[in-house]
Amino acid sequence: MASRLPQETPVRSPALLAVRALAASRKKPGFVRRLPKRGRARHGVTIERDAVARYAALCGFADRMGVPLLYTQLLSFDLAMDWITSDDCPWPALGTVHLANRVVQLAPLAIGDRVDVLLQPGALFSHDKGQALNLDLRIERGGQTVWTATQTLLRIGAPATGEAWPGAVGTLPGLSRQAELDAPADTGRRYAAVSGDYNPIHLSALSARLFGFRRAIAHGMWTQARALSLLLPPGGVTAAEVAVDFKAPLLLPGRASLWSRRSAGGADFEVRDARGEKPHLRGQWRLLP
Amino acid sequence: MTESSIRRVAILGGNRIPFARSNTAYAKASNQQMLTATLQGLVDRFDLHGQRLGEVAAGAVMKHARDFNLVRESVLSTTLARETPAYDLQQACGTGLEAAILVANKIALGQIDAGIGGGVDTTSDAPIGVSEGLRAVLLDLSRAKTPAQRLAVLARLRPGMLMSLNLPRNGEPRTGLSMGEHAEQMAQHWGISREAQDELALKSHANLARAFDEGFFTDLMTPFQGLTRDNNLRPGLTLEQLQKLKPVFDRKVAPGQGTLTAGNSTPLTDGASAVLLASERWAAERNLAPLAYLTHSEVAAVDFFGENKEGLLMAPAYAVPRMLARAGLTLQDFDFYEIHEAFAAQVLCTLQAWQDKTFCKERLGLARPLGKIDPKKLNVTGSSLAAGHPFAATGGRIVATLAKLLAQKGSGRGLISICAAGGQGVVAIVER
Numbered sequence: 138m139a140s141r142l143p144q145e146t147p148v149r150s151p152a153l154l155a156v157r158a159l160a161a162s163r164k165k166p167g168f169v170r171r172l173p174k175r176g177r178a179r180h181g182v183t184i185e186r187d188a189v190a191r192y193a194a195l196c197g198f199a200d201r202m203g204v205p206l207l208y209t210q211l212l213s214f215d216l217a218m219d220w221i222t223s224d225d226c227p228w229p230a231l232g233t234v235h236l237a238n239r240v241v242q243l244a245p246l247a248i249g250d251r252v253d254v255l256l257q258p259g260a261l262f263s264h265d266k267g268q269a270l271n272l273d274l275r276i277e278r279g280g281q282t283v284w285t286a287t288q289t290l291l292r293i294g295a296p297a298t299g300e301a302w303p304g305a306v307g308t309l310p311g312l313s314r315q316a317e318l319d320a321p322a323d324t325g326r327r328y329a330a331v332s333g334d335y336n337p338i339h340l341s342a343l344s345a346r347l348f349g350f351r352r353a354i355a356h357g358m359w360t361q362a363r364a365l366s367l368l369l370p371p372g373g374v375t376a377a378e379v380a381v382d383f384k385a386p387l388l389l390p391g392r393a394s395l396w397s398r399r400s401a402g403g404a405d406f407e408v409r410d411a412r413g414e415k416p417h418l419r420g421q422w423r424l425l426p
Numbered sequence: 427m428t429e430s431s432i433r434r435v436a437i438l439g440g441n442r443i444p445f446a447r448s449n450t451a452y453a454k455a456s457n458q459q460m461l462t463a464t465l466q467g468l469v470d471r472f473d474l475h476g477q478r479l480g481e482v483a484a485g486a487v488m489k490h491a492r493d494f495n496l497v498r499e500s501v502l503s504t505t506l507a508r509e510t511p512a513y514d515l516q517q518a519c520g521t522g523l524e525a526a527i528l529v530a531n532k533i534a535l536g537q538i539d540a541g542i543g544g545g546v547d548t549t550s551d552a553p554i555g556v557s558e559g560l561r562a563v564l565l566d567l568s569r570a571k572t573p574a575q576r577l578a579v580l581a582r583l584r585p586g587m588l589m590s591l592n593l594p595r596n597g598e599p600r601t602g603l604s605m606g607e608h609a610e611q612m613a614q615h616w617g618i619s620r621e622a623q624d625e626l627a628l629k630s631h632a633n634l635a636r637a638f639d640e641g642f643f644t645d646l647m648t649p650f651q652g653l654t655r656d657n658n659l660r661p662g663l664t665l666e667q668l669q670k671l672k673p674v675f676d677r678k679v680a681p682g683q684g685t686l687t688a689g690n691s692t693p694l695t696d697g698a699s700a701v702l703l704a705s706e707r708w709a710a711e712r713n714l715a716p717l718a719y720l721t722h723s724e725v726a727a728v729d730f731f732g733e734n735k736e737g738l739l740m741a742p743a744y745a746v747p748r749m750l751a752r753a754g755l756t757l758q759d760f761d762f763y764e765i766h767e768a769f770a771a772q773v774l775c776t777l778q779a780w781q782d783k784t785f786c787k788e789r790l791g792l793a794r795p796l797g798k799i800d801p802k803k804l805n806v807t808g809s810s811l812a813a814g815h816p817f818a819a820t821g822g823r824i825v826a827t828l829a830k831l832l833a834q835k836g837s838g839r840g841l842i843s844i845c846a847a848g849g850q851g852v853v854a855i856v857e858r
Contacts, residue, residue: 198683241596313620313669367682395671395682399619412671 142391146177146256148220151335157222158230168296169261170269176257184212186248190371192331196359197366203373206242207362209284213274217288218254220272225258228268228292229349233317235357236269237289237305241425244283245373252423254279258285263297305380306419309405312396315365316414322390328359340387344393354386360408360418364395368404374424375386377403385410393417395414403418428826435530436709436716440826441468442699443650444657445814449547451653452696457486457493457647459853460650461546463781464698467648469504472702473713478507479539483528484700485514485521486546487817487847488594490553496546518767520725521545522699523844527723527854529703543825545818555592563587565849576830588702596694598738598847599730604767605847606675608730608738610686613771614679615737616778623690623770624668624801627811630767634808635641635661637735642807646826658693658814690770691712695814699822701829707817717829718840722855730849734829736789739772741851742843743779746791749853757796760837762831764824765807776843806831832858 151156169192188211198205216233221230246252248299260269264341267289276284289305338354345353361381369377387393387408394413403423407416443464446452452460461484484497498510498512501783517524518604526543533541537572556564556757563582570576603611613623637643647654660667673684709716715752726745728736742765750757757780765773779785780796787793807827821844825827835858842854 311621311665311669313624314672314682315620316673316676333505393671398621401617 144258145237146193148179148215151216151333153160154218154222158218160220160228162231164229165228168298169227170298171230171261172227172258172270173227174258176215177220178256179212179216179254181251182212182254183380184246184248184250184252188331189248192303195327195331198362198425199366199371201343201364201370201372202249204246205362205365206240206284206374206379207358207365209242209276210238210240210274210358210363211286212252212254212276212284213256213286214333216254217272220256228295234291234293234400235288235383236264236291236302237307237380237382238286238361239378240286242284242306242374242376243376243425245375246283248279249342250278252283253304255265261299262289262302263299264291264302266291266293268292268297269299274375291302305382309398309407309419309421312398312405312407314394315397316391316395318360318363318395318408319394320360320387320391322353324359324389325354328356332356332358347426351388353389355389355391357381357383357409357418360387360393361420364406364408364418364420365422367395368399368406368422370399376425377422378425379420379422381418383418384416387417429535431518432534433531433536433705435508435720435827436704436706437718437829438702438704438709438714438716439468439472440646440699440701440822440829441759442647442819442823442826443467443469443697444647444653445646445695445697445816445819446653446657447814448694448696450657450762451651452548453550455548456551457489457496457546457652458500458503458549458724460548461544461700462497462503463541463648463833464544464700465467465547465648466504467502468700468702469506470536471645475505476507478509480541481529481814482510482544483515483525483540484512484515484542484544484546485525485818486548487518487521488547488549488552488621489516498724501691506514507622510806516852517852518522518847519766519815519817519820520844520846521818522823523825523842523854524725524821526701526703526720526821526825527852530720530723533668533703533705540704540827541765542700542701542821543704544698545816545820546698546763547816548696549694552594557592558693559584559589559591562747563602569835574584581609581819598730601706601738603678604675605738606686609691609771610675610684611679611722611771612737612739612775613685614683618685618771618778620673620685620687621684622774624665624687626767626770626773627668628663628665630811631663632807634659634812642830646830649789656813658695659808659812662787665774685767686771692768692810692815695816697814697816699819699821699826700826711770717833718856718858720825720854722749722753724752724853726851728849729748734848738849739768739845740779741849742774742845742853743851745851745853746780746841746843747792747796749855750796755839755855755857757799758801759839762806762828762840763799763834764809764828764842765804765842766824766844767805767811768815772845773804782848821852825854828856832856
């Protein structure tokens with residue numbers, strides 16, 4: 138498998154990524170039927186104690202929960218950005234939003250683990266608002282797949298091809314208000330610092346306004362992680378699956394509410410606005426055997 | 427004293443005023459007013475005017491210092507004979523049932539023939555204490571003999587002393603945690619879900635509403651200050667409404683993981699209740715038909731802050747098996763279960779503990795778990811989640827309710843379980 142992959146994907150600074158993103162915004166695709174097969178890879182990535190600790194503190198995970206299963210996805214951020222800003226991705230980088238995310242952890246990762254991170258463009262879906270596409274992510278440790286994820290992106294306004302997007306999660310009845318979530322003004326900047334995702338829509342009201350948002354918005358993956366920090370068992374999980382659909386953005390600074398229906402082996406959940414009416418994201422997690 | 431001299435204790439009836447959420451209908455009513463109205467209602471119903479009863483035992487958890495003789499003063503305000511003795515007792519939320527047990531024991535032993543047990547509480551007309559500093563100054567002032575001494579004492583007064591008043595709080599002195607926080611800890615320990623708690627709360631409201639509609643409480647209640655029903659009752663309550671409520675006791679004990687809300691916990695409540703107990707002979711002489719008989723009781727307490735600590739409100743889980751062993755019964759030998767809903771979590775933790783092998787073996791010392799109960803027999807006319815919970819008045823409400831349920835059924839057996847502050851639990855069996 139690895140032999141089919143191209144050379145090592147370079148790690149770029151946020152500034153260089155920004156330049157590439159702007160350059161890539163001139164792309165003007167026509168009708169895209171399928172994506173080029175070329176993937177991305179980084180080998181021998183170490184799971185660093187400090188990085189995990191900063192992430193865990195920002196998202197609310199206790200030490201006992203181990204390496205949070207969403208943290209792992211940060212290791213693929215450079216690969217995703219490289220792909221999105223390259224000629225392999227037919228659409229501009231700006232104006233692409235995170236529509237849904239599904240993570241399957243098969244075995245827990247530990248501090249100091251050296252892993253290979255792989256990205257492969259996946260299926261195309263047609264969505265009411267544009268073209269949806271999957272990026273399939275995989276983490277291997279010692280040649281064994283320990284973690285996979287599917288990141289579904291939406292290119293708003295693009296003519297769409299593929300099957301109709303079904304959504305990652307259906308409607309979730311019977312949720313109870315569980316907790317209040319505070320998203321302080323610096324949430325976006327702090328998450329950018331741990332994730333490397335310096336998308337201006339997350340950083341400040343001013344930078345967000347350039348891209349059509351009234352205020353900065355929280356990273357969807359932060360909001361999801363914040364919710365999971367209150368939903369996952371305090372001792373962490375071995376094998377588990379989490380899927381979310383991202384809905385309305387959470388403006389910063391902001392206050393949201395977590396709604397859930399928990400069971401021994403998982404939970405349905407929604408992060409809604411403070412009044413509990415409008416969902417920011419809707420998700421499900423469950424233990425895997 | 428021989429075994430045969432123990433007499434059966436008949437429950438002849440009960441009375442209560444509708445319960446009112448704190449600072450609503452009874453905001454200006456005192457404990458004495460509420461207890462007097464309740465006792466007078468019972469006296470009227472059973473035509474006890476001018477009669478001398480063996481005793482009236484009752485109590486209040488929240489009490490003013492001036493109410494040292496609350497029950498006797500209340501009796502003197504009724505039309506009972508002024509020669510009826512009375513005393514106050516207090517065992518937190520177990521007060522009302524403990525009062526009934528004490529009166530029943532005297533009847534059983536032949537010391538008295540008839541008596542009333544009850545309780546009253548107000549969290550609206552709550553006692554407020556002055557700060558310790560101000561109290562010391564005031565006491566020294568009363569001890570001062572000369573004007574100079576008085577001036578010296580008064581010079582110690584500081585404005586701050588007036589600001590820091592001692593307000594009563596619903597908390598455990600040994601742990602600094604509120605009752606709700608302890609109940610949340612228990613829910614976390616036993617893995618009791620929010621959904622299960624909300625469902626129990628919904629059932630309590632539905633059952634109480636139906637009981638009111640069927641007129642069940644007509645001969646168990648005296649209207650008071652314009653109220654004819656418990657005003658905490660929400661007849662049209664839906665699960666969706668309960669689901670919208672925020673957890674309220676999680677911050678200190680399980681941040682972000684809370685399961686207890688204002689909907690599945692009892693609110694602070696004002697109210698009073700009383701039950702009339704008598705020997706069978708006393709009842710027969712007056713042509714009064716017993717509703718049922720108070721046959722067994724037990725009180726347990728747990729260590730809730732030591733090394734091998736137990737949940738604060740788990741004492742009934744210990745009291746019931748001890749009582750069952752003495753009565754030669756199993757947990758399943760009952761037609762009705764009246765488990766006081768201090769919190770839905772308390773009821774569900776208790777039921778879960780009785781089914782838990784490890785708990786029953788290691789904590790209760792039983793060879794096998796007590797097992798399940800039929801949920802259809804639990805709190806069939808609602809309980810404290812719907813009615814509210816004026817601490818000392820809950821016992822009397824339950825005894826009268828259960829006795830009437832058994833009278834309606836014709837025969838059978840009911841179990842009462844009431845948890846109380848300080849890690850205590852008062853339980854009893856009512857039979858007919």
